[in-house]
Amino acid sequence: MAEDLRDKLGAQHLPLRDQVLAALRTAIIDGDYLPGERLTEDRLAEDFGVSRNPVREALRVAEAEGFVVILPRRGAVVASPSSGTISDMFVVRERLEALAARLAAERATTADVAALRVLLEQGREATERQDLRRVAELNSALHLRILQISGNPWLSSIAKALYLHVQWVFRLGAAERAPHSWAEHIQLVDAIESGDGDRAERAALAHLDAASAAAYENAEGGYGAR
Amino acid sequence: MAEDLRDKLGAQHLPLRDQVLAALRTAIIDGDYLPGERLTEDRLAEDFGVSRNPVREALRVAEAEGFVVILPRRGAVVASPSSGTISDMFVVRERLEALAARLAAERATTADVAALRVLLEQGREATERQDLRRVAELNSALHLRILQISGNPWLSSIAKALYLHVQWVFRLGAAERAPHSWAEHIQLVDAIESGDGDRAERAALAHLDAASAAAYENAEGGYGAR
DNA sequence: CCGGGGCAAAGTGTATACGAAGAACAATCT
DNA sequence: AGATTGTTCTTCGTATACACTTTGCCCCGG
Numbered sequence: 001m002a003e004d005l006r007d008k009l010g011a012q013h014l015p016l017r018d019q020v021l022a023a024l025r026t027a028i029i030d031g032d033y034l035p036g037e038r039l040t041e042d043r044l045a046e047d048f049g050v051s052r053n054p055v056r057e058a059l060r061v062a063e064a065e066g067f068v069v070i071l072p073r074r075g076a077v078v079a080s081p082s083s084g085t086i087s088d089m090f091v092v093r094e095r096l097e098a099l100a101a102r103l104a105a106e107r108a109t110t111a112d113v114a115a116l117r118v119l120l121e122q123g124r125e126a127t128e129r130q131d132l133r134r135v136a137e138l139n140s141a142l143h144l145r146i147l148q149i150s151g152n153p154w155l156s157s158i159a160k161a162l163y164l165h166v167q168w169v170f171r172l173g174a175a176e177r178a179p180h181s182w183a184e185h186i187q188l189v190d191a192i193e194s195g196d197g198d199r200a201e202r203a204a205l206a207h208l209d210a211a212s213a214a215a216y217e218n219a220e221g222g223y224g225a226r
Numbered sequence: 227m228a229e230d231l232r233d234k235l236g237a238q239h240l241p242l243r244d245q246v247l248a249a250l251r252t253a254i255i256d257g258d259y260l261p262g263e264r265l266t267e268d269r270l271a272e273d274f275g276v277s278r279n280p281v282r283e284a285l286r287v288a289e290a291e292g293f294v295v296i297l298p299r300r301g302a303v304v305a306s307p308s309s310g311t312i313s314d315m316f317v318v319r320e321r322l323e324a325l326a327a328r329l330a331a332e333r334a335t336t337a338d339v340a341a342l343r344v345l346l347e348q349g350r351e352a353t354e355r356q357d358l359r360r361v362a363e364l365n366s367a368l369h370l371r372i373l374q375i376s377g378n379p380w381l382s383s384i385a386k387a388l389y390l391h392v393q394w395v396f397r398l399g400a401a402e403r404a405p406h407s408w409a410e411h412i413q414l415v416d417a418i419e420s421g422d423g424d425r426a427e428r429a430a431l432a433h434l435d436a437a438s439a440a441a442y443e444n445a446e447g448g449y450g451a452r
Numbered sequence: 453c454c455g456g457g458g459c460a461a462a463g464t465g466t467a468t469a470c471g472a473a474g475a476a477c478a479a480t481c482t
Numbered sequence: 483a484g485a486t487t488g489t490t491c492t493t494c495g496t497a498t499a500c501a502c503t504t505t506g507c508c509c510c511g512g
Contacts, residue, residue, distance in 0.1 A: 470497085
């Protein structure tokens, strides 16, 4: 896309609305704002120390991304992912990440693979140290990196959005993803390195299936229903 | 120019920002605003007969949806789908619609299938009448209906967003989709009726491949670069 | 004690104005 | 010419105002 243009020109200035959006997203994902909670504009404006306008703009985008629901004349509430939508999410994500794995396998440079291996190694270390927070971070980083390597901006942005929601569900469902997923990650990176699209896709599917099962388990009755 | 756009807003009593967003989307898809065209807030506000606030909120969502690109401190321009992103879109859409077809096959009621057949029949008629505009409408309706039957809101909304972009590319690339796609549609609906997920998926893929090829052909050098 | 009517508070939706800062472009100076 | 300096256009954010809806509460009558 026009990313090159965007990079060239005044890129480093982050509009307030974007900062608010980022803060809002993480607040929701981290559970600072709980599903069903009402988000009045004034309150958010005060929380973030800005006026109503940036907040409103951030809210619209958050709505488009599925983090909040906006009821006309009644304002925004944090969305409530039901267990039904969780499995829906995973079915879609499975397909998208499988595709990403295939494309990544077909396009990865040796540098790309090296970067993945670094993440893998760091993940192994963090797992050894029992640093679950860092493990989760690296897990995200790995998946996001693969998406990026796939070189398909649409795929990347859609899958990223879904991924954020998955994280959200995880946090709500208490536990972080179990560390055993790193074995699957290694399989996946190996497959990508091999350049074999079919194999990469299979590896991604296997991994996602396991992740899905774990998520579903965690999520069962995890959050405040409604 | 400002008049016809204003008329599209009509007398509905939705929030203005939603009307503006809808009008903006269709204006972009219909080619009233061309790729690369600069969209200043004042201009849009005047075109739609509203103040700048609803316009700004609509623009943020339009950006999230990929219809415009917002450059910090420089404002919004209509996005320019390059032929690269077109094929990227189709690769993703292929997977999603294949999934939708599978789910639809697994879940479709006889009423669902009947509804699809009605669309099919209307499409056949419209094709006979050479009513290309109506054919395109029915084509959309069919795909959207299948998405809906799939019963997966995530899949549905993501694929719908992608579909809008495909339509956009089509309009830009001049011609509507060739009428021969109806034969593929019939295959697809038959497969869905059969309840055979694999078969439905294959039918969807075949259809999408053909559509993709046609789109790619139309798009080649179709629009004004940037 | 309870249900409903009505009223006030809260909050959204929209408009408007204004100042600050960035970007683009023209004019000016060396 | 090339660099520098204004000038202008716009976005970005703030603030304010106000209509209109929704909500919640109080009070009243049963």
